[in-house]
Amino acid sequence: MGENDLGEFLRARRAGLTPDEIGLPAEFGSGRRVAGLRRGEVAQLAGVSTEYYTRLEQGRARQPSEQVLHALCDALRFDDIERRHLFALAGGAAGRQDRTDHPVRLRPALRQVLDSMELASAFVSDRNLTVVGGNALWALLFPGVAELPRQERSMARWTLLDPRARLVWCDWERVARDYVHGLRLAAAAQPRNQRIANLIGELMMRSPEFPAWWSEHRVRERSTGLKRLRHPVAGDLELQYEIFTSVADPGQSLVVYTAQSGSPSEDRLRLLASWGSEPARS
Structure with missing residues (x-):
């Protein structure tokens, strides 16, 4: 995370809005020399002075009140x-100590859940966005991830850095952007997490697309959706994914990929599952 992520986030979102989108009169859009809204317009909508809002964007005003933050959220839609x-970004999570100083172990109960899923590809990730365990079908579906050393076993890292991922994801750019947006959220929620900071630094250095996408300050959290994959053995697959957070351990999330019942993708998953039954080791 940078030293002025809050200001950069406000600036990026301000540039993405037009006067028409927020209901300003049409004359506000004439003769404009800046992309999006002006600082003064955002300040007026939020009920703060232009000087104070400018200081926020420049990182010279620290720890704005909750009232100001809510007003900015409403102003920027x-x-x-x-x-x-x-x-x-304003410090709501800064006081919490990020628990990254000890290895995360996959709970036995979650391991049992993973291994019981015969026609579902499933894995568990920790608060560092590292895969701590996956079932046999997940290892067969994503062998490039399953074979990585524990410290490097990240779906985001693999998607953005491994050239083979571009062949696996049919919509590679959309999937990669989603991981960047999710990484933004994780970094803001865990500002002291050195593992996530290291991952961001590595992606900045090694991924051609990551710096530009990161600078957009987009944030998105997906807990369900459809992903299209091309497996070298099973062929094309359309899989629905769901993400579940463990109540017993909120730091671990279960990600499950399933195919629609009776679909060609289900038949292809069944074929892939027949290859073996050795569970992926965490």
Whole structure:
């Protein structure tokens, strides 16, 4: 994370809005020399002075009040995810100690859940976005990830750095951007997490696309959706994914890929599952 992520996030979101989108009169859009809204317009909508808002964007005003943050969220038309992200950048999560100083182990109960899924590809990731365990079908579906050393076993890292990922994901750019947006959220929620900071640094150095996408300050949290894959053995697959957070351990999330019942993708998953039954080791 940078020294002025809050200001850069506000600036990026301000540049992405037009006067028409927020209901300003049409004359506000004439003769404009800046992309998006002006600082003064955002300040007026939020009920703060232009000088104070300018200091916020420049990183010279620290720890704005909750009232100001809510007003900025309303002025910039933030959704729930963007609103939570802004509060995290403003220090809402800074006082919490990030628990990254000890290895995360996959709980036995979650391991049992993984191994019981015969026609679902499933894995568990920790708060560092590292895969701590996956079932046999996940290892067969994503062998490039399963074979990585534990410290490097990240779906985001693999997607953005391994050239083979571009062949696996049919919509590689969309998937890669989603991981960048999710990484933004994780970094803001865990500002002291050195593992996530190291991952961001590595992606900055090694991924051609990452720096530009990161600078957009987009945030998005997906807990369900459809992904299209091309497996060298099973062929094309359309899989629905769901993400579940463990109540017993909120730091671990279970990600499950399933195919629609009776679909060609289900038949292809069944074929892939027949290759072997050795569970992926965490």
